[in-house]
Amino acid sequence: MNLSLPTLPDGRVLEVIHAPNHLLSVSGLPVDPVDPVVVQLCADLVATMRVSPGCVGLAAPQVGVSAQAFCVDVSAHPKTRTTHGLIVLVNAEMVEASRNDKGREGCMSIPDLTGDVKRATKVTVAGLLPLSGERVLITTDAFEARALQHEIDHCGGTLFLDRVVGAHALYPRKVYLAPPNAAGS
Amino acid sequence: MTSLAITVVGHDRPGIIAQAAEVLSQYGMNLEDSSMTLLRGHFAMTLICAGEANAAQIEAALQPLVNGSLDVTVREVPQEPQFPPLGSTYLVTVHGADRLGIVARLASVIAEAGGNITDLTTRLSGTLYVLLAEVDLPGSTDVEALQARLAEVSTELAVETSMRLIENDQL
Numbered sequence A: 001m002n003l004s005l006p007t008l009p010d011g012r013v014l015e016v017i018h019a020p021n022h023l024l025s026v027s028g029l030p031v032d033p034v035d036p037v038v039v040q041l042c043a044d045l046v047a048t049m050r051v052s053p054g055c056v057g058l059a060a061p062q063v064g065v066s067a068q069a070f071c072v073d074v075s076a077h078p079k080t081r082t083t084h085g086l087i088v089l090v091n092a093e094m095v096e097a098s099r100n101d102k103g104r105e106g107c108m109s110i111p112d113l114t115g116d117v118k119r120a121t122k123v124t125v126a127g128l129l130p131l132s133g134e135r136v137l138i139t140t141d142a143f144e145a146r147a148l149q150h151e152i153d154h155c156g157g158t159l160f161l162d163r164v165v166g167a168h169a170l171y172p173r174k175v176y177l178a179p180p181n182a183a184g185s
Numbered sequence B: 001m002t003s004l005a006i007t008v009v010g011h012d013r014p015g016i017i018a019q020a021a022e023v024l025s026q027y028g029m030n031l032e033d034s035s036m037t038l039l040r041g042h043f044a045m046t047l048i049c050a051g052e053a054n055a056a057q058i059e060a061a062l063q064p065l066v067n068g069s070l071d072v073t074v075r076e077v078p079q080e081p082q083f084p085p086l087g088s089t090y091l092v093t094v095h096g097a098d099r100l101g102i103v104a105r106l107a108s109v110i111a112e113a114g115g116n117i118t119d120l121t122t123r124l125s126g127t128l129y130v131l132l133a134e135v136d137l138p139g140s141t142d143v144e145a146l147q148a149r150l151a152e153v154s155t156e157l158a159v160e161t162s163m164r165l166i167e168n169d170q171l
Helices: A036-051 A142-155 B016-026 B055-061 B102-112 B143-157
Strands: A057-059 A069-072 A087-107 A110-128 A135-141 A170-172 B002-011 B030-039 B042-051 B070-077 B088-097 B116-125 B128-137 B159-165
Touching: A036 A057, A036 A069, A036 A087, A057 A142, A069 A142, A087 A135, A087 A142, A110 A142, A110 B116, A110 B128, A135 A142, A170 B116, B002 B016, B002 B055, B016 B030, B016 B042, B016 B055, B055 B070, B088 B102, B088 B143, B102 B116, B102 B128, B102 B143, B143 B159
Parallel strands: none
Antiparallel strands: A057 A069, A069 A087, A087 A110, A110 A135, A110 A170, B002 B042, B002 B070, B030 B042, B088 B128, B088 B159, B116 B128
């Protein structure tokens, strides 16, 4: 079921910052969801996520803004079970989390590494919608649950690196290039 | 029965492990614990094997593997008794801008507290340095004091450090 998300203004594509930028490790501040600056930030996060290949979520600290705001959209991802379409939340928090499972995560802000991270596979998240300020509860599972936890972590200054399950659970990201004679754009 | 420690380091290519394992198998050496990874693109493998062959025989048999691009060492090692660790195991995670001395400083803090690092991975990715260490701490360790000391040194190094208990879910 999709969220009744208010129509946001046109977003600008912002630069995504990378670790070791210290801003990624700072807890974002709670913000006012009806503040036009916050609404524009939310629109910018969505616009930036949309133009980034493979990106299913983006949080304000990743564009260098210390604020508790993020967007997620896993609707096109093959690992998705339940999906709420485009989710944009401000001041979100985890209300319930259960059934942990390990999965390998990457992050736009740590482009060359992936790591195994244990996350709840069933969660309920509470947050405020931008523009209307309406408080919503989202109960979801599987990949959407993982994405929400990853973005809420960003808002709290926590990276997946802080949650990797063991000393041998961090990997160089593997990028498979097309063979030289392959046709493609 | 002898135990041999073998290291193979050098240019990566398909088939190194297959070739090394085949040699050990032919000499009746049982491949026990091994660890292999790519370190900045270099093939790096360490293994312990046991059997009746001696180090010189295995070193000679592995010579075709060297092929100008790999370093191979073989030496006899005593059999180490394996005791279950006392106390608890923690995962220390460090990330931040790369600089000289991160591992040295933080590993010293852990050693001073009596902690034993049993598994370590570090990765340099651009300017980002990441360290993950599994640390056995004796039951008598003042964990809070160690965490405070790690935090203090991390601030000096301008890196983020966390230390958390590794929970084993017994099923």
